[in-house]
Amino acid sequence: MKRSIAELLAHGQALIAADLPEAVGTLLHPYLQGGTGPIPLWKLLALACRRQGKFEAVRKIQEMIVETLPGDLPARYDLADTLLTLGDFARGWEEYRFRYHLPHTTALARHIQAAPRWDGRPISGQTLLIHDEQGYGDTFQFIRLLRAAQKNSEAKILVEINHESLSLIRRAYPEFLVQPRGTLPPHFDAHCELMSLPHALGLQLSDLPLEMPYLQADPRRIEHWQERLQDLPRPWVALTWAGRPTHPNDGNRSMRLEQFASLAMVAASFLAIQKGPAAYQPAPTGMNLCRLSDEIRDFEDTAAILQIADLLISVDSSPVHLAGALGRPAWVLLPFESEWRWMTEREDTPWYPTHRLFRQSRRGDWQGVLERVAVDWVASEYSPA
Secondary structure (H helix, E strand, O other): OOOOHHHHHHHHHHHHHOOOOHHHHHHHHHHHOOOOOOHHHHHHHHHHHHHOOOHHHHHHHHHHHHHHOOOOHHHHHHHHHHHHHOOOHHHHHHHHOOOOOOOOOHHHOOOOOOOOEOOOOOOOOOEEEEEOOOOHHHHHHHHHHHHHHHHHHOOEEEEEEOHHHHHHHHHHOOOOEEEEOOOOOOOOOEEEEHHHHHHHHOOOHHHOOOOOOOOOOOHHHHHHHHHHHOOOOOOEEEEEOOOOOOOOOHHHHOOOHHHHHHHOOOOOEEEEOOOOHHHHOOOOOOOOEEEOHHHOOOHHHHHHHHHHOOEEEEEOOHHHHHHHHHOOOEEEEEOOOOOHHHOOOOOOOOOOOOEEEEEOOOOOOHHHHHHHHHHHHHOOOOOOO
């Protein structure tokens, strides 16, 4: 007897929660083998395929869903995520505009009725408000598009940015009026979210990385941290092992400091720039760790440390993007199912030429990632000859 859709969904979701996505295909095959079937089951199959890293299969399913139900906006966002992961920027940015139509993001959308959203065409002589959104890493990644927006729009650029990034952005883009979020802006004629700029500009993969570096650390902070760290032996390796706890994917992308045991005997001074509750986790025995979290006041301090450090080793978090924007090297530790911006299989990233990517070869295998890091360290320029 065939089971109900509700039963199949509950069983399939339980399999995914148990880290058995391969079994979902077997479960659903009798119900979808003819290429038809209930859309909720197709969505479940797409999720299971994504968990396995089968992005081409995911794309085919999602394209079918969007073609069948073009008004299903969460499905269109899911398609955007897959397209961007696969490097299809032209279609990906088009669908990415639906990111604020999800149940958990609707409240985050900024509704500006006084002016239209900029569509990429020239608006010579007018004022364009560009406002940031989402996380700090997103700000550091996409702020590079400000000058391209000014060139294409021929407008006066007004930037609204989070308080934590304000001084960095003002120093990097002195030609624009940069105001903190929450400040009443002067009159503007059009607006655009920072992460809608790629769509408006028609950003292609081949356009990246644009100008590099595009942020600079404060010379006074650099001087302070050089003096603070001068007695530590080189190389200096900045270290971040956990992302923001409230991030929906944090359990997948974050680690525990004790998991870095394979690096404990590396001849380096590890500069712990981790912030938040994870900053106080116990370190592996033998690791030469200098905890700096209580001394780091803001991103200006983080930027200065990254500017003088020899390398950053970090999970996917905002310091990775800040280091990239500064043109500083980073080894990025990625889960098997990483965010779209890191694409698939690559060990490099077009966003940041100074970065290397170390990916899990199977779900949850951080030990394998760190073992590869330790092996590569020996052959790297950072290891003593």
